[in-house]
Amino acid sequence: MSTLPLSPQVLAILSMLIEQRSGLHYGPEDRDLLAEKLSTRALDAGFDSLLDYYYYLRYDPKGPEALDSLVDALLVHETYFFREQQALEGLVDGLLVPEVKAGRKPRVWCAACATGEEPLTLAMLLDSRGVLGDVSILATDLSLRALERAQAGEHNLRSMRSLPPGVLGRWLDVVDGRPRVRPDLMARVEWRQLNLVNTPGYPEPGSCDAVLCRNVLIYFQDDTARRVVEGITRVLRPGGHLVVGTSESLMRFGTALHCEERRGSFFYRKAGP
Secondary structure, eight states, rough: OOOOOOOHHHHHHHHHHHHHOOOOOOOOHHHHHHHHHHHHHHHHHOOSSSHHHHHHHHTTTTTTHHHHHHHHHHHHOOOOOTTTHHHHHHHHHIIIHEEEHHHOOOEEEEEEOOOOOHHHHHHHHHHHHTGGGEEEEEEEOOHHHHHHHHHTOOOOOGGTTOOOTTBBBTTTTEETTEEEEHHHHTTTTTEEETTTTTTSSSSSSOOEEEEESSOOOOOHHHHHHHHHHHHHHHHEEEEEEOOOOOOOOOOOGGGGSSEETTTTEEEEEEEEE
């Protein structure tokens, strides 16, 4: 399939449209990559000009639905079970288990969960500590397609590449060549579509003890990332924690959250008791 011409001007307006909808940022250095991805969608929709495709996305009554479909195709759904396991174990043992032992029922929000391997890993760790029924897990993503796969338990074999011993046969089985998570484990997760750019749609202020937003902020410009972090901070209860990816840092945003290191992973705590 051919790649349609993408001028700097059309790149600017298309990338702005995409960023406003999803937070994903594409700069001039991404021109070739974006031109290829956009061309596929434009040609499939019957357009031989990316400017015409932009006008369709921007002004046609069917444009919003087509834009959502485009964004879904652009989203990075790279995830796997037990990714950056130390951070998850630090959260479980350092915050969630002590909360349960203190008689509370903590709530965790896994933001941008893609096909669900992260919240399901969290559920496995909680189950191994005997507290799965005492912790509420909310998993959200912008992509309905990814969420549908998560709820259907549709994972690929690559998602098993970091499995520790003892997981297979206990929480996870391979059925017809595909990983299948135990149904009762999946039922402990509440799945919901949510756009991180739309901060008014976040969970209730002060409703979460922890938020996992890992390997997401790297795709946002600083002002978008700052807005997302501020929204997450409102969602956290006093003393609650935000966990980001090992390659991410919030320090340049001047966040009100206090950075703590646990087991080699960074946790950002909201001030409070």
